[in-house]
Amino acid sequence: MPKPKFHILVCTTNRPPGNPRGSCGEKNSQDLISTFYEEMEKKMLFGQILITESSCLGPCPIGPTVIVYPDGVWYKAVTPKDVVDIMEEHITQGKPVERLMVPDDLWG
Ligand code: FES
Numbered sequence: 001m002p003k004p005k006f007h008i009l010v011c012t013t014n015r016p017p018g019n020p021r022g023s024c025g026e027k028n029s030q031d032l033i034s035t036f037y038e039e040m041e042k043k044m045l046f047g048q049i050l051i052t053e054s055s056c057l058g059p060c061p062i063g064p065t066v067i068v069y070p071d072g073v074w075y076k077a078v079t080p081k082d083v084v085d086i087m088e089e090h091i092t093q094g095k096p097v098e099r100l101m102v103p104d105d106l107w108g
Pocket residue numbers: 011012013014022023024025055056057058059060063064065
């Protein structure tokens with residue numbers, strides 16, 4: 001098996017409704033996993049991308065959170081439509097999707 005070029009982490013943590021932190025799972029982040037796989041298949045990128053469900057990555061209120069390595073790009077509020085853009089612009093063209101990036105000042 002070749003080493004994947006990209007590793008994509010998708011937070012699928014679920015917390016009960018009303019939890020003050022919220023969670024990516026309650027915002028349907030599981031749908032992102034299937035969309036990533038669909039796009040990977042459409043683009044014939046088998047073996048080049050590793051898609052992993054993740055526990056909480058930290059910035060819950062602005063989730064669903066997705067991270068793309070090796071670039072270390074964090075994405076916020078990702079929807080299935082955004083996954084299509086990430087796969088086309090970032091993974092295929094090498095240009096991270098700036099409108100979805102977690103702002104640097106989040107980290108303090
Ligand atoms: S629940 Fe997804 S980042 Fe915390």
